[in-house]
Amino acid sequence: MARKTHVQTQINGDSVEFLCEARQSLLEVLRDELQLTGAKEGCNNGNCGACSVILDGRLVNSCLVLGVETGGKVVETVEGLAAPDRLHPIQDAFLENAALQCGICTPGFLMSAKALLDNNPNPTEPEVRYWLAGNLCRCTGYDKIVRAVLDAAAAM
Amino acid sequence: MPEKKEYKVIGTRPIRHDGVDKVTGRALYGADFHTAGLLHGRVLRSPHAHARILSIDTSRAEAYPGVKAIVTAKDLPDAADKVADLGEGAVHLKYLCDNILASDKALYKGHAIAAVAATNAHIAEEACALIDVAYEVLPPVLEVRQAMEPAAPLLHETLKTGSLGETAEEPSNVASHLQxxxxDIEAGFAEADVIIEREFVTGTVHQGYIEPHNATALYNPDGQLTVWCSTQGAFTVREQLTEILQYPISKIKVVPMEIGGGFGGKINVYVEPVAALLAKKTGKPVKVLMNRADVFEGTGPTPASFIRVKMGATKDGKLTAAQTHLAFEAGAYPGSPVGAGAMCIFAPYDIANVLIDGYDVVVNKPKSAPYRAPGATNAAFGSETVIDELAKELNIDALEFRIMNGAKEGVKRADGPVFPRIGFIESVEAAKQHPHYTSPNGKKHHGRGVASGFWFNIGLASSVSISVNPDGTINLVEGSTDIGGTRASIAMQAAEVLGIPAESVNPSVVDTNSVGYTAVTGGSRTTFATGYAAYEAAQDVKRQLIARAAKLWEVDEEDVQFADGEFSCINGKEAQLSFHDLSARLGETGGPVVGSAAVNPPGAGGAFATHIVDLEVDEDTGKVQILRYTATQDAGKAIHPSYVEGQIQGGVVQGIGWALNEEYIYNAEGTMTNASFLDYRIPTCLDLPMIDTVIVEVPNPGHPYGVRGVGEVPIVPPPAAIANAIYDAIGIRMTELPMSPDRMLKAMGKI
Amino acid sequence: MPHVAIPSLMRNLTAGREHVTVPGNTVREVIDNLEHRYPGVKARLCEEGRIKPGIAVYIDGILTTREGLRERLDADAEIHFLPAISGGIGE
Incomplete structure (x- = not known):
């Protein structure tokens, strides 16, 4: 058995401790150790964005971050996006715009869109397309996703 | 005939029922499944594209700490000479089994050879490296024309060309020939004033769903096998498992998890039987996940093809003859979509003289799987390019030329069937009148192209049951896995019948023990056929509720009328009850009401699309940039227009990727050199404009609300439309897909 | 009487005829009567008392199952024998 490291971090506002092997990615830790399966594995090499989370305010592919690197950091995942009694405006905009079909890429797009709007509350369409280019969607052709992010920006 | 009336629910845009789960990360996809004691499986794959397997020694891997079981093809039942009947088609069981775990030969790089179950996925992967396989490497055959040569290396020594029941004497890589x-094709060409003949080549492309294949299996000591997986059809997984494992169908339960895209690629099983074998051997639940390279190298691409198209027309613009030779790569085992391509290629047009020859050819690539209108996109790239060229030659507007020759109700297709009411002409008219088509187009290196497409759509079996809740809502149980919002489009059809809001329906997609047989979510059939079943089940509920109202009012059932969600008495007695109020009184009128229906509707109704694209060719880099895109399509009746638009937009963008970027790039040994999302480049949002859609509604006479399937046909026109626009921009006919920068530069004589 | 469209790849058995009208109340009877007139047809279409895998039977444009020999026919039914579509269903 590979040796495990104790890691203390903050996830979606909660202090979280876990044990992980040095080779385990943050994605693996979230999904397999903490049962936070909202972040998805589409490629495991940073090309599809389905595992996007926000780490200390910065958008990352969680498959490219090691679990042990997150000690003392702040992690935001799709599970922390909605308030207990209402969805986040980006989530509402995705539903109202029918911006998902199969939904596997949706958590990644939501986190990517949140990171964009946190830094640029009024993006133009080209800015949205540029920012979201790291997230692949095979179902929608992106049209309704781009509209949803623009709508969410207007609503926030 | 479809009801001609104003709808209350159909045509509106409610929030999809599974929406909140899917935007909060709570929806559970196959890989998200977890259960106590779970082991993790990993598949060892062939490093060679074509090799005889001499021996497999698993002893080193078995001794590795954490390894619980190893399986090879020896763990599968003997499949020799058996035919597996999968309901929708019969196949040789040996082919089916060998694609799960190779027995005698590895037929493509990535072919599954053995699998390990271990306490975690890393250990399973490490143990795979300790399995010693001795191969005799054979020369691979990687291209369809090469594979058809008499001297080509044979993939299957026993495969002989079948031609409608007749089998050739000598073995060949050509599995079948259809015609x-x-x-009279010769007379047709003799009548023509203009004849165009061209050859086309299309690359191997992947469906590219974002979620890799997955399966978790558990064998109980009583022999009950449960499989959780992401699939387009839980029942087809059950059928394939019962054949591959030679195990009783009643002992297998398949639980469909949420599915992260399929596009045809999640119909065939891959890791499901492997997980089952490992679960049986260990007595523990075993989860097997693919990684992205596994998906590219081990699962269904859609085939490369070589296509020759020859068409002739009179100077007045009447098509007189059309001939094609379609050679499709089936991959390692027979079964390319050449049959569907042959059905679709000239279907949009009324042509008196047609000759179509199709060839299904095995090559050393993964066994091909359906991909959105399988075969039709390859075929239309050829035919719609030649149509464009004929129109140009005859100096007739390309859309007008299509209208002049367009198929209508009563026209007989070359493959036999006669069209019922269809909306091809209407889809072309909608494009012709669209502001996109009438806008100016003339900048240097900018081009505009159009193309049309056809997909026949399928019906097949679906089952639905509906129970009525005391608060005026209903629970709707269905067997169609929801890939793109079909919980909503099916629920809406039941809601329309019962006069209740879409939000008053709770749809559930359930396992194979919990609903009647339902065929795959594919063939653009789900909103059509499962929607039809929901309609019929709701009619059943309605009939039962009319009986309850009659009982309450002490009148005959004939005296109760139901309209707009209200039951009323029509024999002079003043009585009225809403669906909501009556549902609260079921207890006092006889107990629960459950309606159900199982259907197999024959009238799927064909789908037609016409697309317009504007693009710019960068002369220096060869890059083609899409500037504007408009797609018109006959949807029959759009149940939820947002998701119809979404299907069209998604199909268009997959077609754009196929046209411009996507292809498997092989080296001489038959290894795919771009098996990642970095190097196999599907379109990103930065590559694209908004995709404008026009939904044309020519009701399908084969569905109570006029629904036609919409999912597949939008992928058919883009490659031809883009090729035609490139010709408009730079005067060069592109005949090979993808029209990537390197091919563009070559065509322009720059490299 | 039912009309049978003879597939192009089988017209060597029917002296090139594309359409044949033969009596029969079921697909089985039609094939038996075809065989009587054009020997060899049945062996191309059936094996072990069923329609061969790889062949699809359409009656009036509607696909039947491999048990299609039992299908009853209207007096003016039109029958097509076509290659079965494999890989023909997608998203």
């Missing part, structure tokens, strides 16, 4: 003939 459709209508009229």
């Amino acid at each position: 459709h003939k209508k009229g």
Whole structure:
């Protein structure tokens, strides 16, 4: 058995401790150790964005971050996006715009869109397309996703 | 005939029922499944594209700490000479089994050879490296024309060409030859004033769903096998498992998890039987996940093809003859979509003389799987390019030319069937009148192209049951896995019947023990056929509720009328109850009401699309940039227009990727050199404009609300439309897909 | 009487005829009567008392199952024998 490291971090506002092997990615830790399966594995090499989370305010592919690197950091995942009694405006905009079909890429797009709007509350369409280019969607052709992010920006 | 009336629910845009789960990360996809004691499986794959397997020694891997079981093809039942009947088609069981775990030969790089179950996925992967396989490497055959050569290395020593029941003497890589003939092809070409003949080549492309294949299996000591997986059809997984494992169907339960895209690629099983074998051997639940390279190298691409198209027309613009030779790569085992391509290629047009020859050819690539209108996109790239060229030659507007020759109700297709009411002409008219088509187009290196497409759509079996809740809502149980919002489009059809809001329906997609047989979510059939079943089940509920109202009012059932969600008495007695109020009184009128229906509707109704694209060719880099895109399509009746638009937009963008970027790039040894999302480049949002859609509604006479399937046909026109626009921009006919920068530069003579 | 469209790849058995009208109340009877007139047809279409895998039977444009020999026919039914579509269903 590979040796495990104790890691203390903050996830979606909660202090979280876990044990992980040095080779385990943050994605693996979230999904397999903490049962936070909202972040998805589409490629495991940073090309599809389905595992996007926000780490200390910065958008990352969680498959490219090691679990042990997150000690003392702040992690935001799709599970922390909605308030207990209402969805986040980006989530509402995705539903109202029918911006998902199969939904596997949706958590990644939501986190990517949140990171964009946190830094640029009024993006133009080209800015949205540029920012979201790291997230692949095979179902929608992106049209309704781009509209949803623009709508969410207007609503926030 | 479809009801002609104003709808209350159909045509509106409610929030999809599974929406909140899917935007909060709570929806559970196959890989998200977890259960106590779970082991993790990993598949060892062939490093060679074509090799005889001499021996497999698993002893080093078995001794590795954490390894619980190893399986190879020896763990599968003997499949020799058996035919597996999968309901929708019969196949040789040996082919089916060998694609799960190779027995005698590895037929493509990535072919599954053995699998390990271990306490975690890393250990399973490490143990795979300790399995010693001795191969005799054979020369691979990687291209369809090469594979058809008499001297080509044979993939299967026993495969002989079948031609409608007749089998050739000598073995060959050509699995089958099909032919459709209508009229007199020679006479047709003799009548023509203009004849165009061209050859086309299309690359191997992948469906590219974002979620890799997955399966978790558990064998109980009583022999009950449960499989959780992401699939387009839980029942087809059950059928394939019962054949591959030679195990009783009643002992297998398949639980469909949420599915992260399929596009045809999640119909065939891959890791499901492997997980089952490992679960049986260990007595523990075993989860097997693919990684992205596994998906590219081990699962269904859609085939590369070589296509020759020859068409002739009179100077007045009447098509007189059309001939094609379609050679499709099936991959390692027979079964390319050449049959569907042959059905679709000339279907949009009324042509008196047609000759279609199709060839299904095995090559050393993964066994091909359906991909959105399988075969039709390859075929249309050829035919719609030649149509464009004929129109240009005859100096007739390309859309007008299509209208002049367009198929209508009563026209007989070359493969036999006669069209019922269809909306091809309407889809072309909608494009012709669209502001996109009438806008100016003339900048240097900018081009505009159009193309049309056809997909026949399928019906097949679906089952639905509906129970009525005391608060005026209903629970709707269905067997169609929801890939793109079909919980909503099915629920809405039941809601329309019962006069209740879409939000008053709770749809559930359930396992194979919990609903009647339902065929795959594919063939653009789900909103059509499962929607039809929901309609019929709701009619059943309605009939039962009318009986309850009659009981309450002490009148005959004939005296109760139901309209707009209200039951009323029509024999003079003043009585009225809403669906909501009556549902609260079921207890006092006889107990619960459950309606159900199982259907197999024959009238799927064909789908037609016409697309317009504007693009710019960068002369220096060869890059093609899409500037504007408009897609018109006959949807029959759009149940939820947002998701119809979404299907069209998604199909268009997959077609754009196929046209411009996507292809498997092989080296001489038959290894795919771009098996990642970095190097196999699907379109990103930065590559694209908004995709404008126009939904044309010519109701399908085969569905109570006029629904036609919409999912597949939008992928058919883009490659041809883009090729035609490139010709408009730079005067060069592109005949090979993808039209990537390197091919563009070569065509322009720059490299 | 039912009309049978003879597939182009089988017209070597029917002296090139594309359409044949033969009596029969079921697909089985039609094939038996075809065989009587054009020997060899049945062996191309059936094996072990069923329609061969790889062949699809359409009656009036509607696909039947491999048990299609039992299908009853209207007096003016039109029958097509076509290659079965494999890989023909997608998203």
